[in-house]
Amino acid sequence: MEYSPPDLSGTVALVAGATRGAGRGIAVALGATGATVWCTGRSTAGRPSEYGRPETIEETAELVTAAGGRGIPVVCDHLDPAQVAALVAHIDAESHRLDVLVNDVWGGETLFQWDVPLWEHDLDAGLRLLRLGVETHLVTSAHALPLLVRRPGGLVVEMTDGTTAYNEHTFRVNAFYDLAKWSVLRLAFAQAHDLRPHGATAVALTPGWLRSEMMLEHYGVTEENWREGTAVEPHFCISESPAFVGRAVAALAADPDRARWSGRSTSSGELARRYGFPDVDGTQPDAWRYVVEVQDAGRPAGDAGYR
Template identity: 50%
Template sequence: MTRALEGQVALVTGATRGAGRGIAIELGVAGATVYCTGRTTRAQRSPLNRPETIEETAELVNEAGGTGIAVQVDHMDIEQVRALVARIEQEQNGRIDLLVNDIWGGQGELTDNHAKPFWEHDLEHRLGILRNAVDTHVITSWFVAPLMAKRQKGLMIGITDGAPDMYHDNLFYDLCKKSVMRLAVGYGTDGKPYGITGVAISPGWLRSEEMLEWAEVTEENWQDYYWRDPEHRHSFWLRSESPRFTGRAVVALASDPEVARWNCRTMYAEQLSVEYGFTDLNGVTPGQGIYSAAVIDGQALRREDYLPR
């Protein structure tokens, strides 16, 4: 990866872990200044009680070659978001080139009887998830968009799940993810006269910190989850993606002078990898590479094919 984004300023919300952290790091690899926001710091954990912190993410951005700036923000709090964007405007002379909204806010909240009909869910609780997953995006974008419009340039990306024409088996989860796709349409439509492009990106099976823990592996030996099962029943795992893969998709879009061709669209990260020619950390393109070729050709999968190249 080149330092194609050197001098550019990015805001990544939900950068504490998962795709948000992977995106922030890859933006650092590309030389960007990255404001990394989230609720968990070394001094205070969010209700999720996960150990990852925004300070760690910012340090990883620095190690990758960019400039990481950690800011604790609850994006449901309008005044906190107002203060965040005012700070960026002051420190970066009014410049925000890229906004990546990666806040989900419902981790672990929909696993209980996920596929129940919507009227059997707790309404107040589920509405809270919608506010966490949608309102946070709207609030943050509302403050960022005027800075982009003033400069007649900007890219607004929302991280979602799935495709626009699929249903996620749960009304509330589906509304959260489809809303991000529709927000991209709104950003791109309203923003087009002002040089603003809106896109939604859908990762595949993401090897987040939580997923790695669930599979009892690390990013260094993640494929072991598949190979330790003698019947190899978990084939989906070989199609999984590191969070950095989504980050490379974001960098590819942010580096493209003709990014407006994707305006208002929802794209899978693996679709963008084919378009732009990037791979995951191990040199494989998830879903489009070794796994799919082996299935199509009826070949045996080999462990060494998934080791870093």
């Protein structure tokens, strides 16, 4: 299946948390549409975030520009209201508008413990996870939405893990993680309520099993040979590239009827079916249907019928 990005020339987007993973994939996919993309995060050249990862926002911005858009990197700690206010003022002064806000700040991968009861989990780490995964989104929206609603048609995408339909019936990892991901789902719903009178849309979006830089390293593979990771975890067969969820955001931004999604949660797989875009390998992985019907059901791994 071939992919031709929509034309979003003139669109101005802010991808908060664009350093790596889904954020980088979204920023680059928006760049491929011709959009101007403000790429923010804490990891900058010579000064990585607490992750200690090599990726930087400057690299992301360069990838956006190489894809055909204009990438603008800005170092920003989205827990600091003053820094976010300065960021939005910068966008206003230079771009004079904001059409798309993607709240993808997370930073919690090293802060949670799997299947640990609340009272046994490290409290400081759990609270830090909630601040990074939820408070950052609130701070960013509080400062960015006044610019976004100046013009009708704005789009807010709240990035999370899992849809409402899945998460409301499934306990996710531990109490802190579960609360963080559920809170972001509800935040999209709440923002949709506030934005609707202004002609703007808010959507919660989840990728499937994402082949982020960290995940590829975990399985000792690259994007080119990722299927070898199924030798370690067979269900990795349903994984998707960061470009897939990026194309999902681009499709939403290009849809003149995107208000139909307002207040809803959806996935990259569902939007691929609705809008017809593929992942980089030409397939359309339907990860959340796979998780329910195969992984959680205890069936043998295999992506036949789910791509």
